[in-house]
Amino acid sequence: MTPEQLADAIHAVLTEAASDGLAVPVPDRGAVRVERPRSREHGDWATNVALQLAKGAGMPPRQLAEQLAERLRQVPGVAAVDVAGPGFLNITLDAASAGSLARTIVEEGQRFGTNDTLAGHVVNLEFVSANPTGPPHIGHTRWAALGDALGRLLRASGASVTTEHYINDHGAQMGKFARSILARATGDEIPEGGYPGEYVVPLAERLLAERPDVLELPEEERVSVARELGYAWMLEQIKDTLRAFNVEFDVWMPESRLHEGGKVEEAVARLREQGHVFDQDGAVWLRTTDFGDDKDRVLIRANGEPTYFAADAAYYLDKKDRGFPEKIYMLGADHHGYVGRLKAIAACAGDDPEKNIEVLIGQLINISGERMGKRRGNAVFLSDLIEWIGTDPVRYSLARFPADTPLDLDGEELRKRSNDNPVFYVQYAHARTCNVARLAGEDGVRREDGFDPSLLQHETEAALLATLGDFPRIVAQAAQLREPHRVARYLEELAGHFHKWYDECRVRPTTADEEITDLHRTRLWLNDATRQVLANGLQLLGVSAPERM
Incomplete structure (x- = not known):
């Protein structure tokens, strides 16, 4: 069971409870989310849906949580549901349900981790x-x-x-x-x-x-x-x-192209039509102070020469004309002063500076x-x-x-090739998954010969599966918050769980006469699922996933 499937199950429980007469508001499916608890002792997944809906249901959050927990315990694949604190629901999946994620990841391949949280957004990223x-x-x-x-x-x-x-x-x-x-x-x-x-x-x-x-x-x-x-x-x-x-x-x-194509002059004229351009001391100004800038800005100098700011305004309007409702500017450490003036340009152009433009500043x-x-x-x-x-x-x-x-x-x-170097640590985990699969194949362990997720009962397997299942949420969150570092830190955590699992659990037979069983095959699925997520995550960072190191 993937986190998305579990969230679907929780939404179905809410819908069923409401139809049975429980006065609980049923939110949109997108509002129902599950996250990994900080401690594995608290289960595989947790949700605060009872805290979100308690007011609308007219009851204390913990009381609502108890009623939802009773229903969730009946969901196939759910092994246990505990109510914690003011009303959090901690959910533990049975081994078969948790382990089925390995097959899902392998079958989805490069698509695993992709999501539609930003579907419909059209972005220009400079x-x-x-x-x-x-x-x-x-x-x-x-x-x-x-x-x-x-x-x-x-x-x-x-x-x-x-x-x-x-x-x-x-x-x-x-x-x-x-x-x-x-x-x-x-x-x-x-x-x-x-x-x-x-x-x-x-x-x-x-x-x-x-x-x-x-x-x-x-x-x-x-x-x-x-x-x-x-x-x-x-x-x-x-x-x-x-x-x-x-x-x-x-x-x-x-x-x-902005200057030679007359777009700078056109931009000044358009902004003047919006009522934000004025003339003073022989120069043409944009009244950016109306929108939070610390001072008004000159567009055309008294000698008739356009300023860099005029080009910035023309460039913004050019992006708008090319059909980009959302514009992200990524600027250097010495550009803090540009934030206010760029947002002012957006406002003067009739856009919402809180929605149509985003300025990110990077440090040195x-x-x-x-x-x-x-x-x-x-x-x-x-x-x-x-x-x-x-x-x-x-x-x-x-x-x-x-x-x-x-x-x-x-x-x-x-440059060091050691586990103290984070990029080596993650890439080595990927190379190790490739080596495991290669050697397992030589021993005759094949995924297509069997898959029994109920066999994945070792504690390192539970931790590895939970981390794998968190990848789509990490990707969506990193995109929404504009924070790629969340993917890198996730990959390091995943690599750590994989290395521990590798030390504890064998995919290959330990001896030449050991019988190959579904446990070996199922662990190969888990190994290959880890390989896929490591590769997908590294690809998002523009970093290679070597098969040998």
Whole structure:
């Protein structure tokens, strides 16, 4: 019996009780939920449905719980129901009912854990967005890991998600980038405010190789060529690096498209029609203070140039016009001031800032270690981290902490292949399940030859099954709360229960002459169910599930 099936049974008991004359309000099915109790001594699952409905039933919660418990004890597969505290119902399933989950998981495969809690939600998820004037660096890495994981979680929970990278390719910085490339090509000094990083050198070399005539062009044309090619090459490099980090975007949106397409001017006009734009001191302003911002914002400067804020407003309206009711912005640690102004844009556009826009702020990270100590310069690029530590350890380590937690990670520790390294601990559990299945097959243990869930009676099997059954709830909760770290911490708990079970229970015969029984076969189902959930969870985090380690 899965947690969903148990919740269905509780809802059916409520419906039956109401039809029998018990004055209990019957909630929608989605309002009936079960969760794992903190202690296994309190049963397999618990529900607070009696506490929720007691007021409507006109009786004390514990009294209602007692009446519901009596009915729940008659449900097939339920071994015991105890009333705890003010009215919690602690439910213990019989071994056969609990163990049947193993077969359900194996048969559902990659679908196990998916849910429809966010069905109907259409979301634009923007993250990483950076200037195409340099490779992705450590400041982008956290949102690359968490943003991609969040997109996977939202989709697994039924939402329609479009992931988007906003390319800040408009403005003076692109000209400085082009002049920096040319300076490297000629051996001149990098211009003030330019880009002195060593990564510019290969761009300059490529420019001279592909356009040997570039230095003979008039200055304006020379800068234009360097800008166009440098931008294309750097964007290609950014995409390749993110792809190596298992991050793919559905949309790459250049800021220049907003300006060249007249969308900035159109946005100002639309906001003016809404009654929130005013003119003062020769500039055009948006009255964002009406919606909680600390000051009004300039859209068009007195010299006629649009501000970055004007582009932000145009970009928001562009997302709205493209059919995204919900817009999630994932911004860096230095962007707290953007929260109020972005929500103000939503309000000025006629949207509900509490529903149509969500701004998440990530804190800084520091990854230290011998490799970083030997680097010259102050830039730590994502490509360095991938080469030094590896995609899986970096992604997993960033995913297992809340985004608003500052992180100081030790790169050398992340590289270690030991159980003290969380990503190794979880991946090793998956590899171990694969090894168990492989060796069991060599011994002639086959799932298709038998399945008797009533045989799964060992205490480690009960704990493992309960943890497996909690996976769909964890996925839904992580998506709703925008907290991928819940999946990582769950996987570590699951791996711990599996390792304990592996130490106590044998899937293979212990001797050559031991008879293969349904206990071996059923335990193989449980092993393979664990493998499937570990793989599904790692996939949600963008981390590989190796079969051998």
